[in-house]
Amino acid sequence: VGIKGLFGVCYGEMINFCTKTEKTLGLVLNLENKRVFAIILGSVNNICRGDYVSRTYVLMRVPTGDFLVGK
Numbered sequence: 001v002g003i004k005g006l007f008g009v010c011y012g013e014m015i016n017f018c019t020k021t022e023k024t025l026g027l028v029l030n031l032e033n034k035r036v037f038a039i040i041l042g043s044v045n046n047i048c049r050g051d052y053v054s055r056t057y058v059l060m061r062v063p064t065g066d067f068l069v070g071k
């Protein structure tokens with residue numbers, strides 16, 4: 001999904017797609033001069049052109065520990 005007008009966002013940052021009925025998370029994967037490209041991490045059924053997208057100021061995190069060593 002290409003997004004215009006979302007400034008100062010970081011690569012790997014979580015973003016919110018705010019629709020009339022719910023919020024859906026997304027992940028920023030590409031930064032260009034005037035656009036940001038992201039993937040949607042949830043249902044795309046309610047997301048439409050012109051919906052509000054906001055920053056969360058949180059980078060994507062995946063919990064790890066000893067259980068992942070050697071896998």
